[in-house]
Amino acid sequence: MAKGTVAWKIIKDHLVHGEMEPGKEIAIRIDQTLTQDATGTMAYLEFEAMGVDEVKTPDLSVSYIDHNTLQLDFRNPDDHEYLRTVGLKYGIWVSKPGNGICHQVHLERFTKPGKTLLGSDSHTPTAGGAGMLAIGAGGLDVAAAMAGEPFYTKMPKIVKVELRGKELPAWVSAKDIILEMLRRLTVKGGLMRIFEYVGEGIKALSVPERATITNMGAELGATTSIFPSDENTLDFFRREGREQDWVELLPDPDAEYDEEVIIDLNELEPLIAQPHSPDNVVPVRELHGKVKVNQVVIGSCTNSSYRDLKTVAEILKGKKVHRDVSLIIAPGSRQVLEQIARDGTLADLINAGARIIETACGPCIGMGWAPPSKGVSVRSFNRNFKGRSGTLDAGVYLASPETCAAAALTGYITDPRTLGEPIKVTLPEKFIPYNDALLLPPLPKEERENVEIRRGPNIRPLPEFDELPEAIKGKVEIKVGDNITTDHIMPAGAKILPLRSNIYEISKYVYHYVDPGFAERALKNKEQGIATVIVGGENYGQGSSREHAALAPRYLGVRAVIAKSFARIHHQNLCNFGILPLEFVNPADYDRIDQNDEIEIPNVREQLTACVKEGKPIKVTVKKPSGESFEIETTVNITPRQYELLMAGGLLNYIKNKQQAKKNA
Numbered sequence: 001m002a003k004g005t006v007a008w009k010i011i012k013d014h015l016v017h018g019e020m021e022p023g024k025e026i027a028i029r030i031d032q033t034l035t036q037d038a039t040g041t042m043a044y045l046e047f048e049a050m051g052v053d054e055v056k057t058p059d060l061s062v063s064y065i066d067h068n069t070l071q072l073d074f075r076n077p078d079d080h081e082y083l084r085t086v087g088l089k090y091g092i093w094v095s096k097p098g099n100g101i102c103h104q105v106h107l108e109r110f111t112k113p114g115k116t117l118l119g120s121d122s123h124t125p126t127a128g129g130a131g132m133l134a135i136g137a138g139g140l141d142v143a144a145a146m147a148g149e150p151f152y153t154k155m156p157k158i159v160k161v162e163l164r165g166k167e168l169p170a171w172v173s174a175k176d177i178i179l180e181m182l183r184r185l186t187v188k189g190g191l192m193r194i195f196e197y198v199g200e201g202i203k204a205l206s207v208p209e210r211a212t213i214t215n216m217g218a219e220l221g222a223t224t225s226i227f228p229s230d231e232n233t234l235d236f237f238r239r240e241g242r243e244q245d246w247v248e249l250l251p252d253p254d255a256e257y258d259e260e261v262i263i264d265l266n267e268l269e270p271l272i273a274q275p276h277s278p279d280n281v282v283p284v285r286e287l288h289g290k291v292k293v294n295q296v297v298i299g300s301c302t303n304s305s306y307r308d309l310k311t312v313a314e315i316l317k318g319k320k321v322h323r324d325v326s327l328i329i330a331p332g333s334r335q336v337l338e339q340i341a342r343d344g345t346l347a348d349l350i351n352a353g354a355r356i357i358e359t360a361c362g363p364c365i366g367m368g369w370a371p372p373s374k375g376v377s378v379r380s381f382n383r384n385f386k387g388r389s390g391t392l393d394a395g396v397y398l399a400s401p402e403t404c405a406a407a408a409l410t411g412y413i414t415d416p417r418t419l420g421e422p423i424k425v426t427l428p429e430k431f432i433p434y435n436d437a438l439l440l441p442p443l444p445k446e447e448r449e450n451v452e453i454r455r456g457p458n459i460r461p462l463p464e465f466d467e468l469p470e471a472i473k474g475k476v477e478i479k480v481g482d483n484i485t486t487d488h489i490m491p492a493g494a495k496i497l498p499l500r501s502n503i504y505e506i507s508k509y510v511y512h513y514v515d516p517g518f519a520e521r522a523l524k525n526k527e528q529g530i531a532t533v534i535v536g537g538e539n540y541g542q543g544s545s546r547e548h549a550a551l552a553p554r555y556l557g558v559r560a561v562i563a564k565s566f567a568r569i570h571h572q573n574l575c576n577f578g579i580l581p582l583e584f585v586n587p588a589d590y591d592r593i594d595q596n597d598e599i600e601i602p603n604v605r606e607q608l609t610a611c612v613k614e615g616k617p618i619k620v621t622v623k624k625p626s627g628e629s630f631e632i633e634t635t636v637n638i639t640p641r642q643y644e645l646l647m648a649g650g651l652l653n654y655i656k657n658k659q660q661a662k663k664n665a
């Protein structure tokens with residue numbers, strides 16, 4: 001069992017319930033929360049439903065508006081207004097559109113080593129680059145943390161990632177370290193794990209570079225990733241003018257870890273993830289000169305820091321973007337944008353032919369700037385799931401800013417080592433300090449009363465859900481394979497994202513690009529009192545934290561997902577919205593179940609209880625359209641608390657029941 005590590009110390013410091021043994025349920029106190037607009041509208045509706053008078057996090061809570069920034073009609077701006085006013089009402093910081101991507105701004109402005117951060121976005125671990133224990137979760141969990149509740153999760157294993165070697169080879173950067181992790185461990189290699197980076201090699205990495213690594217640890221499926229808080233961290237805080245927020249936090253010399261990974265920096269080379277998965281990684285040299293590129297995009301919460309944009313500008317300086325390429329750059333924050341504007345870096349980028357776009361998520365979430373049909377887009381991002389860019393048949397590659405810049409110049413995927421002398425960027429002595437032009441501090445208490453929360457017609461109240469019934473009679477309406485992402489289940493993009501605060505509308509798009517008829521069939525079942533069941537493979541629901549991938553299916557009448565295994569955040573979201581996350585006891589049964597099969601789970605409340613208390617399997621009867629029927633065994637991998645949530649029909653019901661019980665007592 002791990003002991004004395006950085007992650008272990010922070011958890012121990014914040015533990016309010018449970019034993020720190022891998023797999024056991026723990027609850028930890030949350031110091032800070034963050035939300036973004038695409039998950040935030042639901043999170044604040046849920047927070048309001050909890051009936052507390054102000055935000056209860058001991059340190060701070062921030063509401064960022066960075067995802068849905070295209071304003072094609074009233075929907076997104078209505079959401080922005082709701083978020084601004086609800087934030088001001090409840091004592092929350094509000095980061096207005098244009099201020100930047102939540103994770104980049106949080107890193108620069110709010111991180112504190114040794115503290116905990118819970119965010120309604122899967123890339124919240126970015127803050128682990130500055131020594132925070134930062135975890136992504138569904139909006140409802142974040143709302144609960146804002147209401148003062150601890151965060152419940154299973155104690156993960158703590159993995160030592162030892163970086164050996166003094167520095168990175170020429171043209172190799174932090175992105176290549178995390179791509180190497182993905183190459184080795186795959187998108188499910190981090191399940192129930194925290195990756196803690198140590199060793200001589202971490203000294204070669206500044207905080208923004210470390211944040212690239214902890215950010216994309218999300219793609220490993222990890223609970224979080226973290227670096228110690230050392231002299232490099234202090235250096236970053238000095239440049240940010242926030243030395244007072246820094247504390248040293250190192251692993252004990254005799255710290256023990258549950259597992260170990262060793263990466264020798266000297267052996268790394270530029271890497272690239274091919275379509276359509278972040279773990280489909282090969283050396284760039286293997287594709288050198290072979291893949292024609294239409295678009296290059298630099299930005300996202302992974303690689304949009306000053307260091308990244310300056311590196312790209314130095315590579316492009318005095319040169320021109322290739323005739324056949326569109327180069328798009330989204331700086332990560334207003335601080336980065338102002339810095340590059342003042343020191344001339346921006347002018348170099350513009351001169352080379354870059355299209356500079358708003359400091360926001362933008363193309364990363366398909367909110368504009370889609371590639372052309374069958375196009376190839378090379379991006380400094382973290383996800384390349386099919387269709388996420390907005391163009392279903394495009395191929396998205398993920399690489400370092402250096403590799404992206406090389407492709408922008410040559411028009412082909414190009415090994416950056418062929419570009420000549422490597423670039424070395426130093427961070428500015430002092431970053432430009434944040435002012436409150438776009439970052440609104442919490443209102444003084446006496447002024448909050450006068451704030452009226454604005455709710456446009458796009459903001460619809462939450463649907464009500466019933467508790468777990470005595471029996472589930474349902475039908476399999478879709479069967480999917482391994483590593484299904486939440487982008488498959490609940491797609492994003494410029495058309496669907498504006499519906500995030502309207503469950504009734506957005507639910508029509510569940511599995512839209514996989515099986516466009518799914519939502520309609522599920523609703524029809526619902527009308528007839530038949531539950532809808534989904535069958536999945538390994539790592540079901542990987543990727544984002546969007547609770548809409550559970551909430552919208554629940555609204556459609558989905559009561560159970562039977563899969564080989566689940567990704568962490570989605571598994572919790574299913575419990576939060578009362579959908580049974582059943583696992584095959586015998587994975588071969590996956591092959592025996594098909595779309596259109598009828599499913600019956602008799603005495604499901606009783607069976608669930610016996611499964612949790614006595615380890616008994618949950619028996620499911622499968623009836624084929626031919627009339628043949630058989631029984632399979634399933635189980636649940638849930639904590640006692642998740643059991644309560646499922647019985648109540650979800651977390652909101654659970655909280656309401658608790659409040660009612662208190663009143664009655």
Ligand code: MIC
Nearest residue numbers: 038039121122123544545546
């Ligand atoms: C993403 O990168 O997929 C998102 C959009 O940031 C999501 C959150 C969301 O779906 O709103 C995430 O990573 O959690």
Ligand code: SF4
Nearest residue numbers: 123300301361364365
């Ligand atoms: Fe935004 Fe993309 Fe980061 Fe998600 S992964 S927070 S969409 S920049």
